[in-house]
Amino acid sequence: MSTSTVIFLFLLLCLIVIALGRCRRMASVRTRRHRRYWESAQRILVRLPELSSDGACLNYLRKINPYVFEELLLLALEKQGLDVIRNHSYSGDGGVDGQVFIDGKRWLIQAKRYRRSISPQHVREFGELLAREGCCGFFIHTGRTGHMSRSVCSASPRLFIISGQRLLDLLSGGLTGCETRQTVCRKR
Secondary structure (H helix, E strand, C coil): CCHHHHHHHHHHHHHHHHHHHHHHHHHHHHHHHHHHHHHHHHHHHHHHHHCCCHHHHHHHHHHCCHHHHHHHHHHHHHHCCCEEEECCCCCCCCCCCEEEEECCEEEEEEEECCCCECCHHHHHHHHHHHHHHCCEEEEEECCECCHHHHHHHHHCCCEEEECHHHHHHHHHCCCCHHHHHHHHCCCC
16 A cells, blocks of 8 residues: 555545534534523423413513423423423424424424414414324414414314413423313314
8 A cells, every 4th residue: 555545545545534523512512502491491480480470470471481482392292101202402493392292192392482473374383383283283373363373273183283371281280181181172
């Protein structure tokens, strides 16, 4: 083997080692970020009952990081004894922020931390995703549900919107076990 070939192979090996190190570091950054969001969600679940009113709770939820809001919902569902699947990343998730299994059936979750009214287009797109996936889902948000969004929801038998008092009940553990299945999963 010539000296130039050995040098080339050595440099190639160095590049591979550097690339692998960066990939591992990126994964570890992602893991730390996920852990931070999860820890924040844990703290918020403890803090919510201490707030003075339901309005104060909703205002507080409207101000938190959207990814922490996703974790908060998944954590609340887990605390109710449901099996939850988290995504590997928070963005680029195709409209699915998590999955929960209720009575052995898969439900998709889309979490939106709105300050104002929710977009009927977002509700429609989630309903279309549910139809493609052949399952039901929860569109869970902190905003207001306008007339158009309610109409879109009514037209999609697989789509369930959770907001306001039902959201607070979900987060407080007020809907547990059988109640989750019967109350949250029933169309209003």
